[in-house]
Amino acid sequence: MLTLEDLRDINVQQGKLLDRYYNVRHVADAGKVEGNDQTVAQHHNGLCVIMIHPSHPICSKTVQNVDFKISVNCDRSEIVLSGKKKRGAQFVNPNSKLCNVTCTDGTSYILYCGVRGKLLEVNDNLKSSPQLIAQRCDSDGYIAIIQPKKEEEKTVLKDLLTEEDFIRHRQIRASNKHELDDIMESDSKRLCQS
Structure with a gap:
């Protein structure tokens, strides 16, 4: 089983190492919340490590609490x-x-989980050191490890975005946001002139 010790040497500066040993895919706007971007890294043994993407808004904030009690x-x-x-x-x-x-x-x-399978472990270190999720999101700050069904291991990532597709999605999202801001600004000016 993949453990925290397996992830210790991976950090933000060593993204190539993550790419070398893991098949990395992305979930854009998880839960239909803009910017709620997550990463799923599947090890060659089939296990999937769930993380937030370094561009996630959490990474620019101070995390107070990570709560695994969802209901x-x-x-x-x-x-x-x-x-x-x-x-x-x-x-x-x-x-x-x-x-x-x-x-x-x-x-x-x-x-969110991002993939289908058995939840093997959550990162209990996030309970006592919640800031890890923001500071070391692609190593010690991972969220959980999920084991897909054997027959789904090869296809579990098929619906997730590659790095290129994810970058394209973020660019489109940013341009749409700028267009929306421009529309709102012009509408606001029109209302003020009326």
Whole structure:
């Protein structure tokens, strides 16, 4: 199983290392929230590491809390695995909530699983050091590890964006935002002149 020790040497400056050992894909606007971008890195053994993308708004804020309790009856951090088949793992879908992140400025974000499979572990270090998710988002600040079904390992990333597609998506999103700002500004000027 992939553990935190396997991820220790990877940091933001060593993105090439992440690309070398992992098939990296992106989830743009997870949960239909603009800018809620996440990364899924699949190791050659099939396991998927879930992270936020370095461009995520969380990375420019101070994180107050990472809470894996997503509902009254479901706490993602209460995983007790047993046996070779990882009995006790929670089965998740791409749009399943993974955790809630609260920042000191009052903003909060819901992060999602991104892929379908068994939730093997969440990064418990985020409970005691929540700022890791922002400072080391693609290494020690990873969110969770998910094991896709064996028959889905090769196709689990097919609906996610490649780096090129993700960059293109961000450029389109930025240009649409500028166009919207221009429209709102011109409408505002027109209303003031009336």
